[in-house]
Amino acid sequence: MSLGFSRAQxxxxxxxxxxxxxxxxxxxxxxLMKVLCLAxxxxxxxxxxxxxxxxxxxxxxxxxMGSYIAAWTAKYWGLDAxxxxxxxxxxxxxxxxxxxxLAIRRQGIYFAMxxxxxxxxxxxxxxxxxxxxxxxGIQQVPRSPLFGIISTQQDMSLYWIIAAIFxxxxxxxxxxxxxxxxxxxxxxxxxEPRAISLGYRVDDYKLLAFVLSAALAGVAGAAKSQVxxxxxxxxxxxxxxxxxxLMTLIGGIGTVFGPVVGxxxxxxxxxxxxxxxxxxxxxQGAIFVACxxxxxxxxxxxxxxxxxxxx
Numbered sequence: 001m002s003l004g005f006s007r008a009q010x011x012x013x014x015x016x017x018x019x020x021x022x023x024x025x026x027x028x029x030x031x032l033m034k035v036l037c038l039a040x041x042x043x044x045x046x047x048x049x050x051x052x053x054x055x056x057x058x059x060x061x062x063x064x065m066g067s068y069i070a071a072w073t074a075k076y077w078g079l080d081a082x083x084x085x086x087x088x089x090x091x092x093x094x095x096x097x098x099x100x101x102l103a104i105r106r107q108g109i110y111f112a113m114x115x116x117x118x119x120x121x122x123x124x125x126x127x128x129x130x131x132x133x134x135x136x137g138i139q140q141v142p143r144s145p146l147f148g149i150i151s152t153q154q155d156m157s158l159y160w161i162i163a164a165i166f167x168x169x170x171x172x173x174x175x176x177x178x179x180x181x182x183x184x185x186x187x188x189x190x191x192e193p194r195a196i197s198l199g200y201r202v203d204d205y206k207l208l209a210f211v212l213s214a215a216l217a218g219v220a221g222a223a224k225s226q227v228x229x230x231x232x233x234x235x236x237x238x239x240x241x242x243x244x245x246l247m248t249l250i251g252g253i254g255t256v257f258g259p260v261v262g263x264x265x266x267x268x269x270x271x272x273x274x275x276x277x278x279x280x281x282x283x284q285g286a287i288f289v290a291c292x293x294x295x296x297x298x299x300x301x302x303x304x305x306x307x308x309x310x311x
Contacts, residue, residue: 042259058119064236066218092218100210137232252298
């Protein structure tokens with residue numbers, strides 16, 4: 001298939017694009033934009049555990065810093081939307097370069113704990129740094145025009161921009177996975193000593209994958225700040241790191257479309273269970289436990305395995 005899609009993936013892609021196009025007719029655009037931002041975040045995260053075998057517990061650091069940088073530059077520098085989002089992505093990538101260099105030399109639980117500790121440092125930095133607004137965050141972030149001419153004030157106008165960002169990020173991740181670089185990443189995941197024996201500099205491959213994942217997470221956070229006009233500590237909190245792990249687990253780690261489905265399910269539960277107050281977390285937990293027990297490979301992973309489809 002073109003663009004490296006299998007027949008099953010091409011069908012799933014058509015369904016996903018159709019949902020994005022038709023979605024605003026039946027659902028609130030702001031809700032859909034939130035889901036798309038979370039979906040891009042989950043897809044970026046999935047690049048590490050799904051294709052390199054590295055489980056990060058600190059991806060909120062890149063998501064949140066991307067959100068803060070985009071919000072601050074849009075509000076105080078008056079940057080256009082595309083510039084603010086690009087800077088958010090670059091910030092996430094730069095942070096990923098530093099943190100990845102420190103973390104990739106460890107594996108398993110040690111790698112996970114290092115990423116968690118580094119993310120906690122970012123959280124406390126954002127809590128104390130003057131430019132972040134502390135517990136109040138950066139509020140009243142203006143919706144900057146795209147390229148200085150395309151208004152983003154209307155929800156539908158911004159929706160198509162966020163949809164384009166998500167699809168661009170999704171296709172980039174798909175291309176990475178199915179490139180020779182992505183094949184080496186999967187070889188490292190399956191048997192790292194063998195990859196080393198074949199002459200691959202596995203640390204370099206891991207670091208580049210880490211930076212790409214962090215940069216795309218930063219873009220997702222930056223886009224979210226444009227949607228809601230605010231960047232807060234919630235975006236860099238460890239809970240956000242846990243939520244992206246859950247989204248990916250529910251959808252299916254190591255699947256192309258799994259994180260998207262996981263983000264849609266998670267965003268729907270978070271939004272439509274809000275009237276239940278404190279019971280939201282309990283209800284979410286029960287549903288997630290049921291999903292994990294019933295679908296060991298995740299929703300998309302189980303469907304793909306049973307129908308023998310590579311989704």
